[in-house]
Amino acid sequence: MNEKINLLYIGTNKEIVDKLKEHPRISLEKMVNITQIGKTINSITKPNVVICERFLSDGDGFSAYQLLSKYLSWNSVIFFLVAEHYENGLVKHAMTEGINDLYVFPLPSNEDLLSRIDFLINYKKQKQIETGHFFPISDSRIPLSKRLFDIIVASFALIVLSPLLLMVMIAIRVESKGKVFYSSIRVGQKPFKFYKFRSMRIGAENELKKLATKKNQYITHEPSEEVDFKKPCPCMKKGNFVYCSSVLHTDKYSICDTWYITQKKKVEKTTPPFIKIPDDPRVTRVGKIIRNTSIDEIPQLINVIKGDMSIVGNRPLPLYEAEKLTSDDMAKRFLAPAGLTGLWQVEKRGRKGIMSDEERKNLDVQYAELFLKKKYSLDYDMKLIMRTLPVIIQKESV
Numbered sequence: 001m002n003e004k005i006n007l008l009y010i011g012t013n014k015e016i017v018d019k020l021k022e023h024p025r026i027s028l029e030k031m032v033n034i035t036q037i038g039k040t041i042n043s044i045t046k047p048n049v050v051i052c053e054r055f056l057s058d059g060d061g062f063s064a065y066q067l068l069s070k071y072l073s074w075n076s077v078i079f080f081l082v083a084e085h086y087e088n089g090l091v092k093h094a095m096t097e098g099i100n101d102l103y104v105f106p107l108p109s110n111e112d113l114l115s116r117i118d119f120l121i122n123y124k125k126q127k128q129i130e131t132g133h134f135f136p137i138s139d140s141r142i143p144l145s146k147r148l149f150d151i152i153v154a155s156f157a158l159i160v161l162s163p164l165l166l167m168v169m170i171a172i173r174v175e176s177k178g179k180v181f182y183s184s185i186r187v188g189q190k191p192f193k194f195y196k197f198r199s200m201r202i203g204a205e206n207e208l209k210k211l212a213t214k215k216n217q218y219i220t221h222e223p224s225e226e227v228d229f230k231k232p233c234p235c236m237k238k239g240n241f242v243y244c245s246s247v248l249h250t251d252k253y254s255i256c257d258t259w260y261i262t263q264k265k266k267v268e269k270t271t272p273p274f275i276k277i278p279d280d281p282r283v284t285r286v287g288k289i290i291r292n293t294s295i296d297e298i299p300q301l302i303n304v305i306k307g308d309m310s311i312v313g314n315r316p317l318p319l320y321e322a323e324k325l326t327s328d329d330m331a332k333r334f335l336a337p338a339g340l341t342g343l344w345q346v347e348k349r350g351r352k353g354i355m356s357d358e359e360r361k362n363l364d365v366q367y368a369e370l371f372l373k374k375k376y377s378l379d380y381d382m383k384l385i386m387r388t389l390p391v392i393i394q395k396e397s398v
Contacts, residue, residue, distance in 0.1 A: 006049070195300055231263070
């Protein structure tokens with residue numbers, strides 16, 4: 001790949017800027033801080049790559065990333081953060097925010113840096129093809145008829161169900177101390193704060209990892225081990241001590257980026273993206289009742305009114321599940337609105353809760369494609385709602 005790279009550098013490190021200017025493939029624009037971004041971003045050539053220093057004179061690299069998100073699409077633009085030194089948790093935080101990579105001063109050679117840039121550009125192009133992200137996001141907008149239906153139904157339901165909500169709140173509070181409502185960040189078309197009645201004991205989140213390895217209903221075979229940071233990359237067998245790709249750093253170990261991705265893919269192939277615990281021991285007595293009757297889902301009507309969710313759609317996912325799906329060919333499911341009920345829930349209940357994670361992902365994508373192919377109709381949603389009503393009381397404890 002020999003295409004010209006339009007690179008925007010944000011910061012004040014003259015040594016890096018001079019070094020980047022030396023390479024014939026790099027066309028460099030420079031800004032010193034967030035204020036300058038806001039003033040001049042519309043007047044510069046759109047970059048393929050942004051390299052930003054961790055600390056700026058009027059903020060930090062994360063703030064610059066958020067501001068640039070208003071102007072640039074991170075589906076096609078690469079963002080690197082550069083720190084003075086390694087900090088525990090910084091890499092994880094950067095990746096969680098969506099930043100593509102983090103480097104520590106000094107930067108690698110121009111050739112190594114361009115090799116990493118070329119890899120990420122090719123990778124993103126491939127993922128756009130595989131996941132359907134080449135569809136304009138506007139093609140998956142929620143139709144006005146669906147949005148009006150959501151607001152009217154959710155508002156009416158909250159008013160009618162308000163006495164029931166009050167009784168449930170009292171029952172939860174009497175049985176166990178703690179908040180009546182449970183909220184967490186979920187991912188639909190975008191991340192949002194998701195509301196439910198609390199159905200588990202306090203501290204239940206801390207027990208999830210252990211339960212997921214033993215009782216997750218989506219596990220059909222023994223999962224592979226985690227990525228082994230201590231296992232040397234095959235490139236080291238050459239004996240030249242030259243890494244085959246850019247290096248990722250953890251608290252104790254360094255690992256070639258290519259070798260990390262290779263190992264991670266092997267782990268993901270044997271690790272289901274969804275977690276569902278049958279007869280979950282963390283659920284309280286009241287929690288079991290409100291779960292089996294779906295009463296615990298009623299506060300999500302607030303999410304519907306706010307526009308985070310729809311009455312019908314794909315279920316919003318916790319971050320740990322969404323993170324896995326955005327890295328495979330099923331990411332298209334996030335182009336559909338998040339919903340209280342949908343195609344997967346109806347099909348699952350029709351099969352008494354028995355469904356593989358692949359079947360579930362395929363059903364989510366099937367619903368999303370109604371929006372991508374402009375075949376959505378309110379009648380279809382109404383049919384799914386009518387199929388949901390007879391089975392709203394779940395017989396299985398899942």
